Amino acid sequence: MSDKKKALETSIRCPVTSEDIFKETIAELQDVYFKKIAPLEKAYSFEGFHSEPLTPKDIEAAPMVLLIGQYSTGKTTFIEYILGEEYPGSYIGIEPTTDKFTAVMSGASSKIIPGHAAAVSGDLPFTGLQKFGTKFLSRFQVSHMNKSVLQNITIIDSPGILSGAKQMDRGYDFTKAVQWFAERADLILILFDGYKLDISDEFRVVITSLRGLEDKTRIVLNKCDQIDQQQLMRVYGALMWSLGKIVATPEVIRVYLGSFWPSSKPPLKIKFGDSTDLLKKEQNDLMDCLRQIPKNAAIRRVNDMVKRTRQAKVHAYIISHLKNEMPAVFGKTKKAQKLLNNLKEEFVKIQQLNGLSPGDFPNPLVFREILENYDISKFKKLDKRLLSNVEAALSKDFPRLMQNFPNSYAEDSFPWSQKENGEDHLHSQATTSASHRPMPPRPPPRYTGSGSSSPDTQGASNPVGPSTLHYLELFNKHCDSKTRLISAKIASELMEGVGLFKEDLKDIWFIADAEDRGSLDSVQFEVAMRLCYMVKSGIDLKLAKEKVYNDLGLDL
Known part of the structure; x- marks a missing residue:
């Protein structure tokens, strides 16, 4: 028996679990970060401009879900809905009750x-x-519970934001605190009350501070059973209009409708039942989204580390460039002020000189505010050794980590299916999604070979490595029966159903239609759909391409 066949049979008998993958990935990420990334961050004062150095606990922390919303939108009740009971220290009322950040x-x-x-x-x-000071720490607590659903997820309940102009002096920077949790969260849920939709000034500032994190932000319109279906449509439209003025993205953030009331409490009287079926489907969709978080945690950790590393690399180029522009002896103050005044133009120079992506650069206005507190003449020049280590992490270490992920995680990887006393909704079986987008079936076991054909790739016009094509059934349904090709029009419609930006879809199409034929065979369609869902989950396209090609045994 060949080594490849033995490896394939072993992977089938002993599937790698999500928990195993998470632990292995975290160990390798910690090694790469502390050996190659952290030294560059320290040398160029990355902490002062962006975020503090990561600790081992930061990297290995369980996936985090952050809840944000104005008071009385149902954040704490939503957590009780998930857990099946109240968490220690929680209190629910019609007045602003949650006045602390609580990590459950x-x-x-x-x-x-x-x-x-x-x-x-x-x-x-x-x-x-600790950087937020005593007043913040007095309004923060950790609530421990012996619940299996919390073994692989942490839920952050935040203080309710007051509506209208009724703001308060909290004694700490509330927006910065929200940002701290948001940057580390795997999912951000912004809750609105469907019965009294309102976006206060403070709430607007908080939502604006989440720019750049739209890929992991979702909206929850709660208490929707308190209005009839016609009113619900109007409220939904008003919400989207309001968010469109705040969220700087051409695409619409996913909005879940529902009425999340825990079964442990006496049932509420439903005022309007004409949307019951819709709300049930929407609530199931949101629970499915939460179930996926532990399975995708390892990949998101890699993706977040790649984003941080690219940010640190660009930061080093900025700092060293500013240092090089400073005179050796005279006129330092005047030159420093000129650099500050023309920072945007300096960023363009750095991009062009070093072939860097504009999307990796910070906001010049925000960067300038921080830069004014530093003496540019004392910055370090570019250390090629440190930069070389970072380049190696981006070009070798992270792609290697992505290739280590098997194509599927065992369904019993995490204890989401265990029943406890009381009823929590994340333990319920997933139901059919309200969306009609094609969803992938369970992926095949990990394939370790490359390029060899398989009898299980029925209908594939190119030889591939995996034993099964995830999207073969979908391809067979829509392809031309004679040419065995799927047209660009049909393929693009299926790809658009994933919900990506048009620019992302265009880039994916160029990768899949490598022959510039204007149509896709079964393998090319497989590549396109896998890339769509991986990019949708927040994975960089380059890393996604390397993983897909490796999984399919294709040559890059």
Whole structure:
């Protein structure tokens, strides 16, 4: 028996679980970060301009879900809906009740850890919160619960934002605190009350601060059973119009409709039942989204580290460029002011000189505000050794990590299917999505060979490595029966159903239609659809391409 066949049979008998992949990925990410990325960040004051250095706990922390919303939108009740019971320290009322940031985490027993203790604990990923000071830490707590659903996910409940002009002096920078959690979250849920839609000034500022994180942001329109279907349509339209003025993206953020009321409480009287079926489907969609978080956690960790590394690389180029522009002896103050005044133009120079992407550069106005507090003449020149290590991480280490992911995770990787006393909705079986987009069937076992054909790739016009094509059934349904090709029009419609930006779809099409034929065979269609869903989940297209080609045994 060949080595490839033995490896394939072993992968079928002993599937690699998501938990195994997560642990292995975290260990390798920590090694790459502390050896290659952190030294560059330290040398060029990355912490002062962007974010503090990561700790081992930051990298290995369980996936995080952040809830944001104005008071009385149902954030705390939503958590109870998920868990099946109240978490320690929670309180629900019609007035602004949640006045703290609360991290609901897994623990051996139910208990509350105050913020000051949590921020200095080496066992918790919250040491970075110390920079917000005593007043913030007094309004932060960790709530431990012995719930299996929390073994692989942490839920952050945030203080309710007051509506209208009724703002308060919290004693700490609330928006910066939200940003801190948002940058580390795997999913951000912004809750609105369908019965009293309102976006206050503070809420607007908070939503604006999430720019750049749209790929992991979702909207939840809660309490939708309190209005009839016609009113719901109007509220939905008003919400999208309001968000369109705040969220700087050409694409619409996914909005979930629902009424999340925990089964542990006496049932509420439903005022209007004409949207019951729709709300049930929408709620199931959101629960499916939450179930996917642990399975995708390892890939998102790699993706987030790639984004941070690219940011650190560009930052090093900026700092070293500014240093090189400074005179050796006289006129330093005048030159520094000129650089500050023309920072946007300097960014363009750096892009052109070093072939960097404009999307990796920071906001010049924000960067200038921070830069004014530094003496540019004391910056370091570019260290080619440090830069070489970062380039190696981007070109070798991260692509290698992506190639290590098998095509499927065992369904029992995480204890989402275990039943506990009480009813939590993440343990319910997934139901049919309200969306009609084609969803991939369960992927095949990991394939370790390359380029060899397989009898299981029925209808594939090119030889591929995996034992099964995920989208073969979809391809056979839409392709021309004679040419065995799927037209550009039909293929593009199926790709658009994933919900990507048009520019992303265009880039994916150029990769899939490598022969510039204007149509796709079964393997090319497979490449296109896999890339669509990977990019949709937040993975960089280059990394996604390398993984897909490796999984299919294709030559790059």
